[in-house]
Amino acid sequence: MTHTWAVDRALAVVSLKRRLAYKANWVFAIVLGGGSMLANLALWHNLIGEGTLGGYDWDAMRAYLIISFFTATLAFSGSDWEIADRILDGLIAVDLTKPVDFQRARAAEFIGSMLSTVPTAVLGVVGAWLLFSPPGPVSPLAGLLTAVSVLFVFPLAFGITYLSVLVCFWTRRYLGIMWAREALLGFFSGMLVPLALMPAPLQALSWALPFPHFTTTPSHIYLGRVDTAGALGLLAAELAWTVVLWFGGRLVFKHAVKKVTVHGG
Amino acid sequence: MPILEARSLSKRFRRADKASGFKGALKHLVQRKYKNFTAVDAIDLEIEPGESVAYVGPNGAGKSTTVKLLTGILKPTEGTVRVMGRDPHTERIANAHDIGVLFGQRTQLWWDLPVEESLKLLKHMYGVPEADYKARIEKFDELLGLGEFMPALARTLSLGQRMRADLACALIHDPKMVYLDEPTIGLDISVKDRLRAFLRQLVDDGTTLLLTSHDLADIEEVCERIVVIDEGRIAYDGPIEQLKAHYITTKAVDLVLDGPADVGSLAEKFPHYEWSAGEAASEVVVTYESARFTTAEVLGDVTAHLRPRDLSLSEPSIEDVIRRLYAGELTK
Numbered sequence: 001m002t003h004t005w006a007v008d009r010a011l012a013v014v015s016l017k018r019r020l021a022y023k024a025n026w027v028f029a030i031v032l033g034g035g036s037m038l039a040n041l042a043l044w045h046n047l048i049g050e051g052t053l054g055g056y057d058w059d060a061m062r063a064y065l066i067i068s069f070f071t072a073t074l075a076f077s078g079s080d081w082e083i084a085d086r087i088l089d090g091l092i093a094v095d096l097t098k099p100v101d102f103q104r105a106r107a108a109e110f111i112g113s114m115l116s117t118v119p120t121a122v123l124g125v126v127g128a129w130l131l132f133s134p135p136g137p138v139s140p141l142a143g144l145l146t147a148v149s150v151l152f153v154f155p156l157a158f159g160i161t162y163l164s165v166l167v168c169f170w171t172r173r174y175l176g177i178m179w180a181r182e183a184l185l186g187f188f189s190g191m192l193v194p195l196a197l198m199p200a201p202l203q204a205l206s207w208a209l210p211f212p213h214f215t216t217t218p219s220h221i222y223l224g225r226v227d228t229a230g231a232l233g234l235l236a237a238e239l240a241w242t243v244v245l246w247f248g249g250r251l252v253f254k255h256a257v258k259k260v261t262v263h264g265g
Numbered sequence: 266m267p268i269l270e271a272r273s274l275s276k277r278f279r280r281a282d283k284a285s286g287f288k289g290a291l292k293h294l295v296q297r298k299y300k301n302f303t304a305v306d307a308i309d310l311e312i313e314p315g316e317s318v319a320y321v322g323p324n325g326a327g328k329s330t331t332v333k334l335l336t337g338i339l340k341p342t343e344g345t346v347r348v349m350g351r352d353p354h355t356e357r358i359a360n361a362h363d364i365g366v367l368f369g370q371r372t373q374l375w376w377d378l379p380v381e382e383s384l385k386l387l388k389h390m391y392g393v394p395e396a397d398y399k400a401r402i403e404k405f406d407e408l409l410g411l412g413e414f415m416p417a418l419a420r421t422l423s424l425g426q427r428m429r430a431d432l433a434c435a436l437i438h439d440p441k442m443v444y445l446d447e448p449t450i451g452l453d454i455s456v457k458d459r460l461r462a463f464l465r466q467l468v469d470d471g472t473t474l475l476l477t478s479h480d481l482a483d484i485e486e487v488c489e490r491i492v493v494i495d496e497g498r499i500a501y502d503g504p505i506e507q508l509k510a511h512y513i514t515t516k517a518v519d520l521v522l523d524g525p526a527d528v529g530s531l532a533e534k535f536p537h538y539e540w541s542a543g544e545a546a547s548e549v550v551v552t553y554e555s556a557r558f559t560t561a562e563v564l565g566d567v568t569a570h571l572r573p574r575d576l577s578l579s580e581p582s583i584e585d586v587i588r589r590l591y592a593g594e595l596t597k
Contacts, residue, residue, distance in 0.1 A: 003392050010389040014375060014382060021377050094373045096338045099361035100390055258340050261278055 007100055008108040015079060015112030029077075030120045037069040037124055041132060054196030060223050062134035064194060067219045069128070070121045071150060072191050075157045075214050076182065077117035078110040083165045084174035092260060102257075103162065103249050110158045138224030145231045149218040152238045156213055159245025160185065166249065169256035189214040210241035268442055268473050269312040269335065273344035275497075276305040276330050304330040306497035307344065314441070317474040319484035319505070322494035323591050328477040329368075331494065332446050335475070336366050348442060362391065365440035369447030372427060373434050374419035380430045381415045384437055391438035398437070405433040408463045425456035432460065436467070443467070445476045449483050461486045481584045491583075493590050500590050505583065512586045517552040518563060519543060521575040535566060547574075555580075 020026065044061045047053060056064060083106050086092045095102060128134070137143035164181040168174050186192045188211035195203050195216050206212050217238055221231040282300045283293035305327045312318055322328050333339040335346055337353030337360050346353055353360040367373075374383045388398045406412040409429040414422055422430060428448065435443065445464070449457045457480070464487045468474055476488055484491060484505070491508055493501040501508060520526070526549035532540045539552040553563050560578060567573070 007389050010386050014378060014386050017382070018375065018377050091371055093333060093338045093368065094366075094371055096357060097336050097361055097364065097366040097373075098387075098390055099358050101358065260339060 004104075008104065011100075011105055011108035012112030012115070015109040016116050019079075019113050019116035026116070026120070029073075029117065030123060033069065033073050033120055034124045034127060037065065037128060040065050040069075041128070054194055055225070056194060056196065059135050062128075062132050063223055064215075064219045066125055066128045066132075066134055067146075067150075067222060068191050068215045070125050071153050071189075071214045071218060072186075073117050073121040073124065074114050074150075074153050075185065075189075077114050078157055078161050079106075079113040080110075080161045080165055080178065081174070082109070082113075083162070084168050084178075087165065087168045088172065088174065096257075096260070103246075103253055106162060107155070107158050110161065111154050114154055114157065135223075137222045141228060142221055142224060142231065145228075145235065146218045146222040149213070149221055149235055149238060152235070152242060153214055153218075155242045156210060156238065156245065159242060159249060160210060162249045163245060163252060166252045166256045169259040184209075185211055185214065188212065190216040190219075210238075210245065213238040213241060267311040268314045268316075268349055269310065269475070270347045271308055271310040271335065271344065272346075274305055274308040274310070274331070274334055274341055274346060275303065275343040276327075276334055276339060277301050277303050277342045303497050305334060305341075308494070308497075308499055310492065310499070310502075312442075312473060312475065314473055315468075315471050316490060317468040317488040318476070319488035319491045320475055320477045320494065321479075321481070321484060321491060321587060322500075324479075326494045327497040328494060329446055332366075332444050332475070332477060336364060336444055337361070362438070363441050365435040365438070365443040367431050367435040367443075367445045367448055369428065369431075369445075369450040372419065372431055374422075374427065374430055376420050377418060379416050379418055380411075380422070383419065383430070383434060384415075387434055387437050393438050397439070401437055401439065402433075405429075405436075408466065409433060409459065424451050425453065428452060428456070428460065432463070440472070442473045443475070445474065445478075447478055448476070449478060449480050457483070481582070481587065485583055493587060495591055508586060509583060512589070513581050514554060514556060515552050516555045516560065516578065516580045517550050518560070518567065519577045519579060520549050520551065520567065520571065520573040521545075522547045522549065522571060523574055531571075534570065538563065538566075 041062065044053075044065060045058060048056065048058050048061055051057070053061075086095060095105070098105070137146055160181065164177050165174065167177050171177060188195075188206045188209050190206070190212060191214065195206050195212060198206070206216075213234070217234045220226045220234065226234060279299045279301055281293060282298040283289045308331065310331075320328055320331065330339065334341050335348065335353065337346075337348075337357045340354045348360055349363055351360050353364075373387075374380060375386070384398075384402065387393075393401075402411065402415075406415075409432065411429060411433055414426045414430065417426075419427065419430070432445075432448065435445070448464075449460055452460070461483060464474065464476070464483075468487060474487070476483065478484060489504060489506075491501065491503070491505045492499055520543075525546045526542065528540050528542050528549060531549065531551075532538075535551070537553075537557075541550045541552070542548070543550050551563065551567060564576075
């Protein structure tokens, strides 16, 4: 393992340990996330009944909601406040004296904190699976590609979160930015309502953004709403967004770091 | 060749210029106005390897901003900095390998982890070999008593423990150049003594040190050279001993007499000395120019006419000199 990867791993492990240090918070997340999924399942069951909505019958919707729960648990669990706080209270000064790439170090920490919610997500999915018996993937290949798509959620979530947190260098506040990001992510990803139920212009707008890859892409692949070529196309788009956001983050940080004004001490 | 070289180093910040109250806030929303203020103003500084330099100044003088420019955290508005031949801002990561930084008011410990975990993470970051890491931890334990709180969560440490742990974090990779910004702030006297002894050892071992502190005992005990900064500019740069020799031109003898002291008649009798009343009625202070009179001469004169019950010698402290430098009473 090269030195840089060893540092990434160490940062991710430390971040994971920090999250696990707060056990009550962790248990609360399981209860809240699981409860939210159950409420969603009950709501959509009532709405769909024996029919279909936006091409989803109850079988497909169960799988959709479980995938949505899984990716939402990951996407909303990163250490965004920790990065924002460091920028806002000046602790970034300490980070900048360390021999590590700022973005890469934050990515390692972010992924470490996301990993802390994997048990929550897995536990929720297993529970939902036992209770609601959703259909499996349309094919083993679709299952594999769905897993790849879910894996891409890690860097994608970091890219979006990191870029939004960097806005703090200009705004000097984070709460509003976080609310805006979470609203956009919830709406345009299909976590709130499947994109298929939205008007065509909104659907087109969603697909021009990175957000659908959090929920709609993995569920489309899983449920066979796209063929293998379509699935690979979606994965390519997801990967492209990951790369664009990574380098976008670099570009923004290069300008943002000039805005560092740590007064006093 | 200097280990650190700053030329015409300046940093200007922009501050919002808005009137107070709701009206002022609304006005600023539609008509934004800013004022530039200069935190560091065309500073020239050179530090040779192995030097221990105190960088002092009143609050808001630009000390911490200078440290942030020298460590690469801030980008200078004008001027250049080279540390070991590198630009610390554009070559931040390479520079960070060779420097150690401690900000007394900001911890580098991971707040909710044991101290040991923070140090191990830094070991990974700096690529410190395991044997070196162990040897340094042993040394820090011996000199700073680190072992007693290594397993403790950072958030549970006392301020003194936190500062000692932060110092270990800043030095775990054996940096060539160390910046310490207020390392003894808020500490009690015993912890201060311990830290100062450690810093003296560090300097004796050849580490180059730049220290900012409001505690002048830190400076006198650890550093040989002092740079005084005020309003972003260097007011004095030279050896501490030279500063004392140049500006401390008087000495004083505090006398305790058997009865009340008559300052007026003493001043008439010895007009070449300066006389003033002491804290108690029976105390009197005689001040003389050390270049004109020896202490023995002064004592000879005084004891020929007075029978002091007690006496003590004193000279203005470095603190007095720096206070006068800040006040603009002295110039280089």
